[in-house]
Amino acid sequence: MGTFSPLVLEPPAAHAILVASDPVKNAAAILRNALPVDNKPIRQIQKDLESISEALRIPGSKSLGPVARSVRGAQDVLSRQRDAIIKDFAPEKKAYGLDNMEKLATSLTEFQALVEAKDKQAVPIKQREALSYVGNIEEAMVKGFPFQVPPEYASRPLLLGRATLEMKVDCRETPEGPQKFIQTIVLDGYNAPVSAGQFLDLVQRKFYDGMEVQRADGFVVQTGDPDGPADGFVDPATGEIRRVPFEVRVFGDKEPIYDFTLEDLGRVNEQPVLPFNAYGTLAWARNEFENNSASSQVFFLLKESELTPTGSNLLDGRFAVFGYITQGQDALANFKVGDKIEYIKVIDGAQNLKNGP
Numbered sequence: 001m002g003t004f005s006p007l008v009l010e011p012p013a014a015h016a017i018l019v020a021s022d023p024v025k026n027a028a029a030i031l032r033n034a035l036p037v038d039n040k041p042i043r044q045i046q047k048d049l050e051s052i053s054e055a056l057r058i059p060g061s062k063s064l065g066p067v068a069r070s071v072r073g074a075q076d077v078l079s080r081q082r083d084a085i086i087k088d089f090a091p092e093k094k095a096y097g098l099d100n101m102e103k104l105a106t107s108l109t110e111f112q113a114l115v116e117a118k119d120k121q122a123v124p125i126k127q128r129e130a131l132s133y134v135g136n137i138e139e140a141m142v143k144g145f146p147f148q149v150p151p152e153y154a155s156r157p158l159l160l161g162r163a164t165l166e167m168k169v170d171c172r173e174t175p176e177g178p179q180k181f182i183q184t185i186v187l188d189g190y191n192a193p194v195s196a197g198q199f200l201d202l203v204q205r206k207f208y209d210g211m212e213v214q215r216a217d218g219f220v221v222q223t224g225d226p227d228g229p230a231d232g233f234v235d236p237a238t239g240e241i242r243r244v245p246f247e248v249r250v251f252g253d254k255e256p257i258y259d260f261t262l263e264d265l266g267r268v269n270e271q272p273v274l275p276f277n278a279y280g281t282l283a284w285a286r287n288e289f290e291n292n293s294a295s296s297q298v299f300f301l302l303k304e305s306e307l308t309p310t311g312s313n314l315l316d317g318r319f320a321v322f323g324y325i326t327q328g329q330d331a332l333a334n335f336k337v338g339d340k341i342e343y344i345k346v347i348d349g350a351q352n353l354k355n356g357p
Helices: 027-034 040-050 060-080 082-086 091-116 120-139 193-204 329-334
Strands: 162-171 179-188 220-223 281-284 298-301 321-327 340-348
Touching: 027 120, 027 179, 027 321, 040 060, 040 082, 040 120, 060 082, 060 091, 060 120, 082 091, 091 120, 162 193, 162 329, 179 193, 179 329, 179 340, 193 321, 193 340, 321 329
Parallel strands: none
Antiparallel strands: 162 179, 162 340, 179 321, 220 298, 281 298, 281 321
16 A cells, blocks of 8 residues: 555745636536536526525525526526527437426526525525536537547546446544445546546446545545555556546646646646535545556545635646535545445446446
């Protein structure tokens, strides 16, 4: 065993880092923004519904006015721009997109009724529901795969799309006594196909089942270091440790960067599509000075973006993000060294894995 540290404790002195204003720290919102789609009406609906989170910070019932305006705005765009949304569906996903449009319309009608009834407590629940339909509509617009993986990595396990996983962890000690927690993880192969694909391949091999949490220091929760002398997954086909090439996609780039960090390229001020903003961000651990040294060790980030905002944190562009915990992430605070992962399993998207086990 040889657990890698994913952390760099001091920023490079040579660079002046810019702090991004109001970074998005909700994992589901980051994943929506990361989809390779450019349909203005559905993005406007997304913006209207996401703005409700800010409105809810207004004390008391005063917040319901802005909430109502946002819901009406989303309803108006969905009604007036229906054809503009439908025309961008991928042919093979059109039925799925239309079904989610109907579900969104129903959800918005129910949302309006909740606001009129001044049921503020129900607003965040209905907001999440409506935004889940928005995300499904956006995903139905993705046509094929947006770029070619470099030939030297094309034979690796690749996630050509997204996959949803379920992870169950047995915690021996929490304030409420021993507990088992179930979390939902979304892997984003649209922006990190090699990173997400190699992780999903290990999940399919049940590599992490029964493995212990190996680091839990308040900054990260880390696992993936197997028993024995190897610091990663030994591929039975070769008898050697299988490595994961460094991979990061920057906003505005058509495809990810491989092998080089943004620091290597002098692009530290640019924003990755998958940033370290959300509590429960999932990334590869590696040797700090060897970009392509990741293998099976992964970590979940515990610090929120107030402490590590994108563009000013020390991890963006230096470690490869490929997914997020989207449900149950708060349980990470209970994880301690020695707690056991009972299993990680695929619940959706397994068909998007190519060159798997």
